[in-house]
Amino acid sequence: MTRPTLTTTAGNPIADNQNSLTAGPHGPVLMQDYQLLEKLAHQNRERIPERVVHAKGWGAHGTLTITGDISKYTKAKALQPGAQTPMIARFSTVAGELGAADAERDVRGFALKFYTPEGNWDLVGNNTPVFFVRDAYKFPDFIHTQKRHPKTNLRSPTAMWDFWSLSPESLHQVTILFSDRGLPVGVRNMNGYGSHTYSFINEAGERFWVKFHFKTLQGHKHWTNGEATEVVGRTRESTQEDLFTAIERGEFPKWKVQVQVMPELDAEKTSYNPFDLTKVWPHGEYPPIDIGVMELNRNPENYFNEIEQAAFSPSNIVPGISFSPDKMLQARIFSYADAHRYRLGTHYEHLPVNAAKCPVHHYHKDGAMRFFPQMTGNTDAYYEPNSFNGAAEDAKYAEPPLKISGDAERYSHRIGNDDFSQPRALFELFDAGQRQRLFSNLAAAMYGIPQEIADRQIALFTKVHPEYGAGVKAALEHETRTKAAETAQQQKNPAGPVAAE
Ligand code: NDP
Numbered sequence: 001m002t003r004p005t006l007t008t009t010a011g012n013p014i015a016d017n018q019n020s021l022t023a024g025p026h027g028p029v030l031m032q033d034y035q036l037l038e039k040l041a042h043q044n045r046e047r048i049p050e051r052v053v054h055a056k057g058w059g060a061h062g063t064l065t066i067t068g069d070i071s072k073y074t075k076a077k078a079l080q081p082g083a084q085t086p087m088i089a090r091f092s093t094v095a096g097e098l099g100a101a102d103a104e105r106d107v108r109g110f111a112l113k114f115y116t117p118e119g120n121w122d123l124v125g126n127n128t129p130v131f132f133v134r135d136a137y138k139f140p141d142f143i144h145t146q147k148r149h150p151k152t153n154l155r156s157p158t159a160m161w162d163f164w165s166l167s168p169e170s171l172h173q174v175t176i177l178f179s180d181r182g183l184p185v186g187v188r189n190m191n192g193y194g195s196h197t198y199s200f201i202n203e204a205g206e207r208f209w210v211k212f213h214f215k216t217l218q219g220h221k222h223w224t225n226g227e228a229t230e231v232v233g234r235t236r237e238s239t240q241e242d243l244f245t246a247i248e249r250g251e252f253p254k255w256k257v258q259v260q261v262m263p264e265l266d267a268e269k270t271s272y273n274p275f276d277l278t279k280v281w282p283h284g285e286y287p288p289i290d291i292g293v294m295e296l297n298r299n300p301e302n303y304f305n306e307i308e309q310a311a312f313s314p315s316n317i318v319p320g321i322s323f324s325p326d327k328m329l330q331a332r333i334f335s336y337a338d339a340h341r342y343r344l345g346t347h348y349e350h351l352p353v354n355a356a357k358c359p360v361h362h363y364h365k366d367g368a369m370r371f372f373p374q375m376t377g378n379t380d381a382y383y384e385p386n387s388f389n390g391a392a393e394d395a396k397y398a399e400p401p402l403k404i405s406g407d408a409e410r411y412s413h414r415i416g417n418d419d420f421s422q423p424r425a426l427f428e429l430f431d432a433g434q435r436q437r438l439f440s441n442l443a444a445a446m447y448g449i450p451q452e453i454a455d456r457q458i459a460l461f462t463k464v465h466p467e468y469g470a471g472v473k474a475a476l477e478h479e480t481r482t483k484a485a486e487t488a489q490q491q492k493n494p495a496g497p498v499a500a501e
């Protein structure tokens with residue numbers, strides 16, 4: 001087999017890729033050795049900023065196949081019976097950096113990009129149906145508590161529990177995070193949720209509220225804290241290995257896709273705010289409707305190109321799917337594209353993984369990565385409106401008006417919100433074993449934090465359910481006694497196993 005000739009980035013053939021150009025066999029190196037300079041300069045530019053959250057991730061390509069008929073709720077072409085839409089998924093942990101171990105207790109990101117005939121539809125969810133906060137104003141502070149302390153450069157349980165114990169709206173998500181499902185063995189064995197409430201809009205221009213669910217067809221599997229410690233000791237890449245090798249073997253992971261649909265005016269009647277991201281819609285009230293299957297069936301050829309450079313954004317909607325008044329969603333509509341312009345560059349949506357697979361026309365002009373031709377439909381049309389047949393708006397895509405009212409004010413998101421009933425409903429689903437593991441997972445995470453913060457958090461658990469509070473209190477006392485005994489043992493034998501040698 002003949003090999004292609006190695007070249008510089010400008011295409012000049014390279015005769016020697018092993019030895020730099022030097023004056024005499026021992027150097028120094030000549031400045032004209034452009035091949036060496038190019039190689040070193042490229043190495044210096046191989047890293048881009050990691051995502052500010054969800055830095056560690058794993059992903060694959062796949063297909064969304066619609067089998068159910070929800071055409072009375074949405075006109076989205078990708079959701080019509082029989083539609084098959086190519087897509088890409090990126091899963092992630094939230095807090096860890098790019099090199100973090102996979103088997104950590106953390107929420108998993110569940111980001112999907114569907115390349116529909118009407119543009120890209122991104123659903124940027126998690127493996128949990130709810131979130132820790134309900135107002136985006138709290139999000140950067142919350143994330144600071146999950147990341148490293150500025151002085152110790154260590155993650156700080158005190159910061160985490162200080163924030164959570166002062167934010168009762170976090171109880172629902174905290175209960176899920178420290179339950180069995182908070183540490184899945186890999187992404188194949190977990191559900192995904194769009195989490196927010198979105199709009200469906202049908203051909204008649206009627207709006208419905210909708211939530212998206214992706215139920216694993218591989219079954220739920222999770223690790224205990226002890227098992228995860230052993231896994232991380234063995235491999236830090238357990239999820240990458242699991243997803244990549246399953247797809248290589250032809251075992252394509254699948255998720256059943258479901259929606260819950262709420263008539264627009266029901267939003268005024270529910271006992272909870274249906275746009276509150278700390279709440280689910282009980283299945284008994286809004287039963288999930290099966291609409292199809294999502295399958296992942298192709299590994300990326302190049303991880304950096306297709307997964308690291310993937311840019312998912314809740315702002316990417318298509319006709320028939322739209323936003324809701326959820327305050328968190330509204331902020332995310334801004335935040336992601338802003339992050340991508342910083343992390344990837346101005347024209348990131350023209351990178352192959354992000355490019356829509358339908359005609360795209362816009363008048364954005366120059367800037368970093370302007371490597372694509374004019375997208376306006378005519379070279380003389382570089383502004384709008386114009387007389388040169390450039391792309392123009394089409395009123396048929398207008399959404400029905402969204403009914404809103406109210407005076408502008410910084411309304412407290414804590415007043416009139418029940419933060420306890422839904423975590424209670426979840427706690428009541430757990431059997432005795434699940435409850436015990438919940439208590440000990442919480443105790444392990446809370447160990448060592450100041451007593452007043454622990455007391456404040458336990459008081460919140462007690463308001464969810466007296467057994468919840470009592471269980472965590474007992475587990476924390478047990479953890480404290482065990483750790484004290486270990487410390488006493490170490491003080492008696494400070495050198496530990498080494499002394500025995
Ligand atoms: P249902 O009994 O109808 O639904 C219970 C849901 O809980 C199922 O979707 C099930 O997921 C999920 N579940 C079971 N065990 C766990 C766990 N350890 N961690 C997270 N989720 C779990 O009850 P309701 O709809 O009335 O909801 C009751 C509670 O269930 C809620 O307060 C919420 O905490 C939780 N839940 C509800 C969801 C919803 O959309 N209504 C979605 C997910 C959780 P699966 O089907 O995969 O087994």
Ligand code: HEM
Pocket residue numbers: 050051052053054057090091092108109110111124125126131135136139194195196277310311312328329331332335336339340343
């Ligand atoms: C990633 C902001 C809440 C899911 C990110 C990123 C930012 C961000 C800036 C990095 C994007 C990038 O560089 O590509 C926010 C803000 C939030 C919020 C401001 C609250 C207002 C949420 C919620 C969810 C979520 C509620 C899930 C329901 C994700 C996921 C990713 C991510 C899955 C990773 C996407 C990927 O794989 O590229 N978020 N986020 N975020 N966020 Fe959020």
